[in-house]
Amino acid sequence: MTVQQAFRYELAPTRRQANLLARAAGTARFAFNWALNLARALIGKGLPVPSAAELHRAWNVYKRENAPWWDEVSKCAPQEALRDLHRAFENFFASRQGKRAGPRVGFPRFRKKGRDDRFRLTGAIRVGRRAVKLPRIGWVRTKEETTKFRGRVLSATVRREADRWYVSLAVEVERPDARPANGGVVGVDLGLKAFAVLSDGMIVAPAKALGRALRALRHRSKAHSRKQRGSKRRRKSALALARLHRRVRNRRQDFHHQLSTRLTKTKSVIVIEDLAVKNMVRNRHLSRAVSDAGWGEFRRMLEYKGKWYGCRIVVANRFYPSSKTCSGCGAVKTELPLSERVFTCETCGLVIDRDLNAAINLEHLAQAV
Numbered sequence: 001m002t003v004q005q006a007f008r009y010e011l012a013p014t015r016r017q018a019n020l021l022a023r024a025a026g027t028a029r030f031a032f033n034w035a036l037n038l039a040r041a042l043i044g045k046g047l048p049v050p051s052a053a054e055l056h057r058a059w060n061v062y063k064r065e066n067a068p069w070w071d072e073v074s075k076c077a078p079q080e081a082l083r084d085l086h087r088a089f090e091n092f093f094a095s096r097q098g099k100r101a102g103p104r105v106g107f108p109r110f111r112k113k114g115r116d117d118r119f120r121l122t123g124a125i126r127v128g129r130r131a132v133k134l135p136r137i138g139w140v141r142t143k144e145e146t147t148k149f150r151g152r153v154l155s156a157t158v159r160r161e162a163d164r165w166y167v168s169l170a171v172e173v174e175r176p177d178a179r180p181a182n183g184g185v186v187g188v189d190l191g192l193k194a195f196a197v198l199s200d201g202m203i204v205a206p207a208k209a210l211g212r213a214l215r216a217l218r219h220r221s222k223a224h225s226r227k228q229r230g231s232k233r234r235r236k237s238a239l240a241l242a243r244l245h246r247r248v249r250n251r252r253q254d255f256h257h258q259l260s261t262r263l264t265k266t267k268s269v270i271v272i273e274d275l276a277v278k279n280m281v282r283n284r285h286l287s288r289a290v291s292d293a294g295w296g297e298f299r300r301m302l303e304y305k306g307k308w309y310g311c312r313i314v315v316a317n318r319f320y321p322s323s324k325t326c327s328g329c330g331a332v333k334t335e336l337p338l339s340e341r342v343f344t345c346e347t348c349g350l351v352i353d354r355d356l357n358a359a360i361n362l363e364h365l366a367q368a369v
């Protein structure tokens, strides 16, 4: 079975290479924003969004007339950015027409310098023991040893996060055919107090290290907003803030990786809720916590690792009342305020933790499907 896997390394570019990377990111961003402007103008006139190929042609004409030297960066970076834009439009329209699962996708946004410093390359990408070869840029050293893998590198995405550069390789690797684990079925209720409650009674606490990093991040962002715009202090604090963001992102990712690997390796079926339901909770404090929890990313990991390890992922229909149903007798409550942490059934008298009740209902759902 061939699957796509990502390998991510921190780069240690020379000064000249860092310069080239920054330029490629700048060109990709420029092309993306230029095409988004063009698409917006067309949509404004009631015309359809151009295809990726049409965008390329228009971009080539624009480039020839305005900035022929851009080719030295690699044609690929802007081309791939135009593809990203086209995909962003497809996702937006599919989401608006209800043809796409998951949270709603908004209208494509402009890429911002400092936030969206990234570009993708395809073509002859090679991996050495401690270096990655990128088209037009050459061998760039990595800070750690690269992983040994057998497979075809499909693309390389280079990204700047604060003051560091990372490369993420999309690789097509051959994996042994997944054999189904016989760990049975588990329902997973994702929450905020506990990251997850499993139907077998296990409670997964949110990552402690992540909590610490998040508190530091909130503290920092408050301090940052007090710094005067354009000042040297503000620039310094922006860098510190970006570093904290990176730390939070990495810790969260580690945590999600560990849990999703453990679950998909040991269970044969995992049932989770449609997370769009939870995202619909329009409470300001809560929605902050929801975006911090990164459920969408966790679900994505479950889905691709499920394929690797032979574990089926079932997503409950968004109208399935996992919280309001009694896991003992099946009676459904009409109301259940979020503040009620214990589920009490008036029909059969069951008293059970609210999240555990939901998780058990999700587990039952797998047997029903």
Ligand SMILES: [Zn+2]
Pocket: 326, 327, 328, 329, 330, 331, 345, 346, 347, 348, 349, 350
């Ligand atoms: Zn009951």
